[in-house]
Every structure is written in structure tokens, then in C-alpha cells.
Amino acid sequence: MKGWRELTIGAIIPEAGNAASYNTGSWRAFRPQWIEENCIQCLFCWIYCPDSAVNVKDGKRGEFDYDHCKGCGICAMECPGKKGKKAIVMVEEGT
Amino acid sequence: MGKKLAVTGNQAVATAMKQINPDVCAAYPITPQTEIMQRFASFVSDGEVDTELITVESEHSAMSACIGAAAAGGRVMTATSSQGLALMWEMLYIASGMRLPIVMPVVNRALSAPINIHGDHSDSMGARDSGWIQLYSENAQEAYDNVIQAVRIGEHENVRLPVMVCMDGFIISHSIESMEFLPDEVVKEFVGEYKPLYSLLDVDNPVTYGPLVLPDYYMEFKRQQHEAMGNVKEVVLEVAKEFEKVSGRSYGLFEEYRLDDAEVIIVILNSAAGTAKDVVDQYRDKGVKVGLLKPRLFRPFPYKEVAEALSGAKVVAVLDRADSFGGFGPVYMEVASALTTNGARPLMLNRIYGLGGRDFMPEHAETVIEELKRVLDSGKIEKQKDYLGVRE
Numbered sequence: 001m002k003g004w005r006e007l008t009i010g011a012i013i014p015e016a017g018n019a020a021s022y023n024t025g026s027w028r029a030f031r032p033q034w035i036e037e038n039c040i041q042c043l044f045c046w047i048y049c050p051d052s053a054v055n056v057k058d059g060k061r062g063e064f065d066y067d068h069c070k071g072c073g074i075c076a077m078e079c080p081g082k083k084g085k086k087a088i089v090m091v092e093e094g095t
Numbered sequence: 096m097g098k099k100l101a102v103t104g105n106q107a108v109a110t111a112m113k114q115i116n117p118d119v120c121a122a123y124p125i126t127p128q129t130e131i132m133q134r135f136a137s138f139v140s141d142g143e144v145d146t147e148l149i150t151v152e153s154e155h156s157a158m159s160a161c162i163g164a165a166a167a168g169g170r171v172m173t174a175t176s177s178q179g180l181a182l183m184w185e186m187l188y189i190a191s192g193m194r195l196p197i198v199m200p201v202v203n204r205a206l207s208a209p210i211n212i213h214g215d216h217s218d219s220m221g222a223r224d225s226g227w228i229q230l231y232s233e234n235a236q237e238a239y240d241n242v243i244q245a246v247r248i249g250e251h252e253n254v255r256l257p258v259m260v261c262m263d264g265f266i267i268s269h270s271i272e273s274m275e276f277l278p279d280e281v282v283k284e285f286v287g288e289y290k291p292l293y294s295l296l297d298v299d300n301p302v303t304y305g306p307l308v309l310p311d312y313y314m315e316f317k318r319q320q321h322e323a324m325g326n327v328k329e330v331v332l333e334v335a336k337e338f339e340k341v342s343g344r345s346y347g348l349f350e351e352y353r354l355d356d357a358e359v360i361i362v363i364l365n366s367a368a369g370t371a372k373d374v375v376d377q378y379r380d381k382g383v384k385v386g387l388l389k390p391r392l393f394r395p396f397p398y399k400e401v402a403e404a405l406s407g408a409k410v411v412a413v414l415d416r417a418d419s420f421g422g423f424g425p426v427y428m429e430v431a432s433a434l435t436t437n438g439a440r441p442l443m444l445n446r447i448y449g450l451g452g453r454d455f456m457p458e459h460a461e462t463v464i465e466e467l468k469r470v471l472d473s474g475k476i477e478k479q480k481d482y483l484g485v486r487e
Binding site for chain 1: 192193194195255292293300301302303304305306308311312314315316318319322323
């Protein structure tokens with residue numbers, strides 16, 4: 001933990017993208033589960049995620065980044081799925 | 096040298112703002128401040144300044160606009176009074192907490208209820224814990240000089256805090272007196288170019304202003320604000336020294352008036368200090384060892400220096416133009432703290448005067464000095480806190 005002399009004045013954060021270094025996954029009560037066979041790679045989940053919890057590589061999503069997913073459920077809500085089957089479902093943590 | 100002109104206090108302050116030529120000003124009218132921003136708006140329309148003037152829908156919005164513009168990297172000013180300052184309340188703390196050196200003339204006016212538009216210090220004294228530096232001005236000349244110096248004080252790298260420059264509503268803001276202006280280019284050079292520390296418009300170095308800070312870090316940022324306030328005294332004196340070079344007028348943390356060998360002392364700030372000084376002179380002529388201390392820098396309060404200046408006193412009367420109902424007046428509380436924490440223990444009394452713009456007359460100062468003399472002789476105080484000029 002930094003002391004007051006080491007901190008930037010006024011609580012200003014002088015570097016961009018530092019949310020990546022702040023793990024907020026422990027806030028989660030529900031966990032999004034990715035069901036790859038129902039995924040059409042539309043990347044709506046990546047666009048809608050308010051944090052950075054959807055990992056995308058070479059234009060395709062992979063597994064969730066659970067260190068940053070707070071379980072808000074927006075991705076599951078927006079997911080169009082395939083033939084009426086969702087590619088993201090929310091399951092209660094600990095079940 | 097600059098021009099000598101007869102102007103109102105508001106005109107003096109508006110002219111200082113014109114000469115400072117800030118990047119952004121937010122404006123919302125409130126008596127008795129209105130004339131400042133009204134005159135400044137004319138400077139904007141006449142092309143005499145480069146300022147972006149934002150007319151807003153309330154003082155809360157005025158301070159919000161100032162905060163945004165200052166975070167964006169601008170030199171920013173606004174002005175207010177009374178209820179307007181009260182409405183800015185939560186934003187005041189955000190300006191200081193984000194360490195934005197906004198400069199704001201405050202034309203002191205009483206707070207409602209009952210509604211009243213005249214001068215007392217209830218507004219700015221209520222904001223004394225908001226993390227803003229506060230400078231008080233006796234007259235138009237001091238208000239003008241303080242506004243120019245405030246820019247340098249607030250923006251100093253060891254400070255980075257917003258500054259209020261206070262003067263009395265109507266008594267100073269609307270009465271005309273002769274004062275000396277500095278030439279435009281002297282003010283321009285004195286305030287210099289503003290270099291923001293962190294600017295939201297600097298896209299190559301992106302920053303975040305205003306993040307959530309929880310119990311694990313909040314206190315560290317408050318401790319930083321205390322540190323910055325601790326640096327202010329030195330900066331005020333340094334800026335005053337430079338200001339004296341260009342203006343010939345000297346300023347300190349407070350004014351000491353006939354304090355040498357004084358046994359009884361009046362502490363009083365802003366316009367009423369002028370009246371009281373005249374009466375001090377009359378009593379000095381009669382051989383009474385009376386002096387006066389007029390605070391200029393009220394936040395941070397120069398406890399040690401005030402205690403030293405009052406160390407020879409046997410009785411001190413602190414006069415407040417604001418009340419703390421159920422407590423002592425705000426200036427009294429600071430002077431008492433200064434004296435007790437530095438070991439001096441003169442007898443002290445607190446007199447509340449001039450609320451809602453009631454005139455402070457020479458006879459009020461006489462009443463106080465007569466009482467100081469009585470206490471000096473008897474060693475006894477009848478009433479620690481009392482009111483001057485109130486009908487029973």
C-alpha cells in the first residue's frame with residue numbers, strides 16, 4: 001500500500017487502461033458460462049461488457065476473464081445465441 | 096505606474112479578471128456579486144479577453160463547469176455570494192479534492208433566513224473547511240491585489256488548490272473609492288502562462304479525474320490536502336514579495352496595526368477593520384496602548400504567526416461578522432486556538448457585529464476598546480461572547 005507522499009495528488013490516475021490491474025471478479029454472485037457450440041462469434045458480448053471480461057483474439061472470443069467479470073449478466077441478456085439457444089447463461093456462484 | 100481611478104469593488108475585481116484573461120469563466124448572477132460577471136461578460140463580448148464564458152443555470156452548475164474546465168487544463172474563474180456559495184457547497188469540496196486551482200471572488204453576503212442581501216461573512220466562513228484557500232480584503236484595492244495574487248498562490252506547484260478572495264458586499268462591492276490599477280502587461284507577466292499538471296485535453300497523456308477511493312486510500316488524499324495547505328503560507332509571502340516589486344504595495348499573512356507595545360488588541364477582518372483602525376488612532380492619541388490585527392489569510396490560518404503577533408497582549412477582543420450559534424464566532428475560534436496552542440493566555444472576548452450588513456460604526460469600536468480597558472483593569476470578563484449594536 002502506498003503512502004500519501006507516493007500518490008498522485010487529487011486521486012488523479014495518471015495512466016490509461018489501469019482497470020486491468022484492478023481485479024473485481026470477487027464481487028460476482030452469478031457467473032456467465034460460455035457455451036461454445038451455440039456461439040456465432042457476433043462479439044455482442046465483447047461490445048456490451050462494461051469491463052474487459054470478454055477475451056478476444058484474432059477476431060474471435062474465447063473464455064471469460066473471471067478476474068474482471070462482476071457477473072452483471074449484460075452479455076447473457078444480449079447474446080443472440082444460435083437457433084434459439086443462448087451461448088451465454090448465468091449460473092449462481094458456488095453451484 | 097498604473098492608473099488611479101475611482102471604482103466600485105466589483106469593478107476592481109472585474110478588471111483584475113480582465114487583466115488575468117482566464118481561459119474559462121462560468122457566470123451566474125447573485126447580488127451583490129452580479130456586477131462582477133456582468134462587467135466581465137461585457138469584456139468578453141467586446142473582445143477584450145479570450146475567455147470562454149459559460150452562462151449556467153445555477154451556482155452548482157457554475158462550479159461544476161469550472162471543475163470540468165480546470166480538469167481539462169484551463170485557467171478558470173467564477174464569482175459568487177451568499178446563497179450562491181451555499182448552493183456550490185458539494186462542488187467546492189470536489190474542486191479542492193481534485194486539486195484544481197480555480198480562483199473565485201466571493202462578495203460576502205448574509206445567508207437566509209430571513210432573506211437579506213447585505214454584507215456579512217456567514218457565507219465564506221461556512222465554507223472554511225471546504226479545502227479552499229481564503230484571502231480577505233479590506234477594500235477595493237486589496238480585493239484587486241488579492242485576486243491577482245490568488246492566481247499565483249493557487250497554481251503554485253506546492254499548492255494546487257482553489258482560492259476564494261473575499262470582500263464585503265455593498266460596503267466594498269458597490270461603494271466607489273479611489274484605487275490604483277496595474278498596467279495590463281504587468282498583470283499578464285505577473286500571472287504568467289498557466290501550466291496544468293494533468294489535463295484531460297492532453298490526449299497523449301490520458302488521465303482519470305474523480306475515481307472512487309475507498310477506506311484503503313481516502314485518508315492519504317486528505318492528508319495530501321493538509322500538506323498542500325501547509326505550504327500555502329510560504330507561497331503567499333513569496334508571491335506578496337514579488338507583487339510588491341511590481342505594485343509597491345506590501346502584503347503579509349495579516350496586517351499588524353499599532354501592535355508594538357499594545358496591551359489590548361482588536362482582531363477584525365475585511366472592511367470594518369478600516370473603521371476600527373481610525374478609532375485605534377484616536378485612543379492611541381489619548382495614550383491607550385491599543386492595537387489591531389487584521390487577518391488576510393484565513394485558510395490556512397497562520398496560528399503560530401498570529402500567536403506571536405498577539406504574544407504581548409493582556410486582553411484580546413475578536414470581532415466576528417458571522418456567528419456560530421451555540422459556539423463562538425469563526426475568527427474567535429481560530430485566534431483562541433492559535434493562542435492556547437502556542438502557550439500565550441491573554442483574556443479573550445468575542446463580539447459579533449454587523450450581521451446582515453448592519454453598519455459597523457466608530458462607536459462600536461469605541462465600545463469594544465472601553466470594555467477592553469475595563470477588563471485590563473479588573474482582570475474580569477463579564478460576557479465572553481456578546482453582540483454589538485443589537486436592540487434588546
